[in-house]
Amino acid sequence: MKQLHRLLPRIASGNLITAIPWFWLALFFLMPFLFVLKISLSEAALAQPPFLDWIQEIEDGLVTIQLNFGNYLLLIEDDLYLAAFWGSFEIAVISTLLCILLGYPMAYAIARAPQHWRLPLLMLVILPFWTSFLLRVYAWIGILKNNGLVNQLLLTLGIIDQPLTLLHTPVAVYIGVVYSYLPFFVLPLYATLTRLDTTLLQAAADLGARPWKQFLTITLPQSLPGVIAGGMLVFIPVMGEFVIPDLLGGPDTLMIGKLMWTEFFSNKDWPMASALATVLLLVLILPFVLMRHYEQKASRQAQES
Amino acid sequence: MTTPNSAAALTLPDEQPIVQIDKLTKTFGTTYAVDDISLTINKGEFFSLLGASGCGKSTLLRMLAGFETPSSGRILIDGQDVTAVPPYLRPVNMMFQNYALFPHMNVAQNIAYGLKQEKMPRAAIRERVQEMLALVQIDALASRKPDQLSGGQRQRVALARALAKHPKILLLDEPLGALDKKLREQTQFELVNIQERLGITFIVVTHDQEEAMTMSSRIALMRDGRIEQVDNPRRMYEFPASRYAAGFIGSVNLFSGQVISHDDDLVQIHCEQAGCELQVHHSQPLTPGMDVTVAIRPEKIAVRQQHQNEANSTQGIIQEIAYLGDVSIYHVELASGQRLQFTQPNVQALAEQPLTWGQQVAIHWSAFSCGVLTQ
Numbered sequence: 001m002k003q004l005h006r007l008l009p010r011i012a013s014g015n016l017i018t019a020i021p022w023f024w025l026a027l028f029f030l031m032p033f034l035f036v037l038k039i040s041l042s043e044a045a046l047a048q049p050p051f052l053d054w055i056q057e058i059e060d061g062l063v064t065i066q067l068n069f070g071n072y073l074l075l076i077e078d079d080l081y082l083a084a085f086w087g088s089f090e091i092a093v094i095s096t097l098l099c100i101l102l103g104y105p106m107a108y109a110i111a112r113a114p115q116h117w118r119l120p121l122l123m124l125v126i127l128p129f130w131t132s133f134l135l136r137v138y139a140w141i142g143i144l145k146n147n148g149l150v151n152q153l154l155l156t157l158g159i160i161d162q163p164l165t166l167l168h169t170p171v172a173v174y175i176g177v178v179y180s181y182l183p184f185f186v187l188p189l190y191a192t193l194t195r196l197d198t199t200l201l202q203a204a205a206d207l208g209a210r211p212w213k214q215f216l217t218i219t220l221p222q223s224l225p226g227v228i229a230g231g232m233l234v235f236i237p238v239m240g241e242f243v244i245p246d247l248l249g250g251p252d253t254l255m256i257g258k259l260m261w262t263e264f265f266s267n268k269d270w271p272m273a274s275a276l277a278t279v280l281l282l283v284l285i286l287p288f289v290l291m292r293h294y295e296q297k298a299s300r301q302a303q304e305s
Numbered sequence: 306m307t308t309p310n311s312a313a314a315l316t317l318p319d320e321q322p323i324v325q326i327d328k329l330t331k332t333f334g335t336t337y338a339v340d341d342i343s344l345t346i347n348k349g350e351f352f353s354l355l356g357a358s359g360c361g362k363s364t365l366l367r368m369l370a371g372f373e374t375p376s377s378g379r380i381l382i383d384g385q386d387v388t389a390v391p392p393y394l395r396p397v398n399m400m401f402q403n404y405a406l407f408p409h410m411n412v413a414q415n416i417a418y419g420l421k422q423e424k425m426p427r428a429a430i431r432e433r434v435q436e437m438l439a440l441v442q443i444d445a446l447a448s449r450k451p452d453q454l455s456g457g458q459r460q461r462v463a464l465a466r467a468l469a470k471h472p473k474i475l476l477l478d479e480p481l482g483a484l485d486k487k488l489r490e491q492t493q494f495e496l497v498n499i500q501e502r503l504g505i506t507f508i509v510v511t512h513d514q515e516e517a518m519t520m521s522s523r524i525a526l527m528r529d530g531r532i533e534q535v536d537n538p539r540r541m542y543e544f545p546a547s548r549y550a551a552g553f554i555g556s557v558n559l560f561s562g563q564v565i566s567h568d569d570d571l572v573q574i575h576c577e578q579a580g581c582e583l584q585v586h587h588s589q590p591l592t593p594g595m596d597v598t599v600a601i602r603p604e605k606i607a608v609r610q611q612h613q614n615e616a617n618s619t620q621g622i623i624q625e626i627a628y629l630g631d632v633s634i635y636h637v638e639l640a641s642g643q644r645l646q647f648t649q650p651n652v653q654a655l656a657e658q659p660l661t662w663g664q665q666v667a668i669h670w671s672a673f674s675c676g677v678l679t680q
Contacts, residue, residue: 203405205392207419
């Protein structure tokens, strides 16, 4: 009883609170991942579900375990998969850069706007979320198609005399991706920018820095954590994006998400699709694990010196 | 006696004005943060803007730095009108109250920041940074980040950064406010030493009268956006210009009375509260019948064996004694019911306390040790 008494405050103060996200991650991230990993190491079959279990009971008490690494080998051997990874990476990098270019001025303007303007402006950034993501992407089809809004406008204004092919091109994919993910970049950056101590800018001005120089030497370096956080929120989901390239992209838009869908639903090759998903996850997670490792190492070194 | 806003009168011919503040006003909505202030500060001065919070001292400092635009009036620095000049072009640097060190730069980079803006050559910057680090004695901390420093160390970095460009004027906003008492006292003298060594004009905002008294060559006492009195610390204390000034700096006993006569610089004052006639040395003309206040500092009051029926001499009963170590403060109730406090130095460690609670005590003071206040 006495021990329980001592234990309770400790659980309540910290351990339990940190346990909740760990529990959440274990249940909804680690478990599904293990299922996917398991499927990726099995063999495809015409069955329900369409793969063979590793563990087969042949006779009474005789069990065989068969691991199939063939999918992973195929990933390396077949150019299609590498090309898809590269395609996703290219789109994710360029979209993230576009979001930074568009989103930074937006976040900065909102953060520096008069107090009573900030909330309405933020609401405008969040407003699209009130409509379903899918609907918004479909809406872009209407805007970008040959007789869509953009082309009609340009034709009426006499800027072009032939409708531009926008839909089912990489341009449409970029428009869709940047449009959809921009709020995810703006919001964390806004949070970082509003937290910045404005007396630091006054100190910089006092020491002779003109406004542009104040921004470059004080605001920009201090907002980098927000840029990185926002950038990740764009980069990671875009790497696995399926809906936007499927609806707005053309047949030449090769992305992993689309490929996974094909493997799962057209080819019914669950193990192959699972292998793709596993590799994608590792590709996305490894850089962060390494970055964290080096960050901690760097901060430890700084403290020791 | 000095009158308020007498800064110009105090300027000696060989003193060069570096800051001239001319009818400066700053309003926020309908409130006057700074209300028609004119002030001259000379080269090499250690000038304090003293006042309670909300008196406008910080707003005045921020206008000197260029962070606030005056509603009206002018600021001249070294003869040049800088009223419309942005902060980054003023020959002025500021040490901020929270230090405002750049968290993403180390100590040396913080100090070098202003020099880099000047496009100073790299070698010269390195040399100047070393010089500054040595000046504030933090040579060993050059590569630390601000969050790896103690409060006192941060204060030194902020000072070094603000001094690095050798500004004509250094503005300090509550420079010692965030330090603990011991460190604050130590740093006060260091600030004065640095100021004397560099010859840079320091303008300090503080709410701490002791700090202002210790460091300043002159003090401007501010109240409600106006200047109550400008004087050197001694005159500020000995000859306050108003009841407010007398009460703000140090402790004071105030008696109200009426002028009886005024000859040969001696004023006779009738005072019911004191229980005796008051006699005060005062050079400015006062007319008989005028209502005045007499201010007597507690340490100027002496205890005597026998009460005598003469001016500046009264008696009362000791109500309270506060032993502070170096001195004791005695609270005395006079026959009128008015309370008065005086201090006595504790000269001997084991001396028997001659004064005790409930005792009748006779006290007196000199006509040269008190002042007449008309405001």
